[in-house]
């Protein structure tokens with residue numbers, strides 16, 4: 001089997017394609033293992049689909065599945081185009097619905113599914129939170145200092161709300177984000193749907209405009225735009241290596 005490892009702003013994935021649609025959670029745990037496997041935050045498997053260019057099956061590194069992954073969509077779209085599985089402007093089926101992506105060289109833009117606010121504003125453990133589904137659920141708190149990010153608090157909030165957890169800081173009109181990811185159970189270098197959730201929250205509070213640069217923990221620059229309640233998410237991806245095992 002041939003596997004490709006991708007990095008999308010530091011969020012990394014093992015990707016392969018097959019005709020066989022089945023449960024790949026066991027493979028996700030093995031392949032994503034950073035000591036004995038390839039090492040990644042998630043596994044993406046592309047399978048054929050009659051109504052779209054293809055369908056993806058997405059797994060976190062602990063083998064749990066997730067309906068969406070923003071960075072994963074960008075890596076996956078690049079992989080699909082480079083492997084002749086889809087044109088550069090494509091649509092593919094995810095658990096959250098049809099996703100549209102456009103590949104231009106190493107830059108990929110994805111149109112995320114319509115966001116759904118789950119809980120508008122609430123106080124817990126000294127922070128003000130907002131809970132929104134941008135494909136998967138995300139808690140967002142806006143802070144003055146990103147050092148407020150606290151692993152134990154994130155883990156507690158993640159299980160209480162069954163959501164990913166984001167700390168965001170607005171600085172000179174851009175957003176800096178740190179994300180604790182469900183299914184990785186720790187901080188990742190970037191989370192696309194998390195950045196989208198922070199962007200939406202900051203935009204709703206009029207803290208940023210409809211088109212904003214967002215910087216995750218990796219410090220790679222992404223552009224987030226809001227047009228008619230649709231979030232567009234754009235940035236570079238990298239094919240790290242391809243291996244056969």
Ligand SMILES: N[C@@H](CCC[C@H](N)C(=O)O)C(=O)O
Pocket residue numbers: 011060065066068069070071072136137164181182183184190191192193194
């Ligand atoms: N890293 C992703 C989100 C992946 C899914 C998430 N960990 C969950 O289980 O909800 C992104 O870039 O959006």
